[in-house]
Amino acid sequence: MPSFYSDFLSQILVPQPWAQKGSVPGLVRFIRGFLDKGASILVESKQFDIVLGIVQQRLIPSKLQDGWAFDLLQGVVYNVDA
DSSP: OOOOHHHHHHHHHSSHHHHHHGGGGHHHHHHHHHHHHHHHHHHTOOHHHHHHHHHHIIIOOTTHHHHHHHHHHHHHHSSOOO
């Protein structure tokens, strides 16, 4: 996977992009695609915990965004080894 995607991932795993409700679908789709292609990179770089924190703190508490939380968790279940 090109390093550009890893660099971009680290920029979207901060709270600011998640504050805008309209950005959430695109951010979730990007992380979901990253999980499909490079879940091991996410786990090795210790950014996996940040993704789970976003799900817990930003997506599940919001009734408008909780569907995206389950979409992201589905990507985690399918792509990350236990």
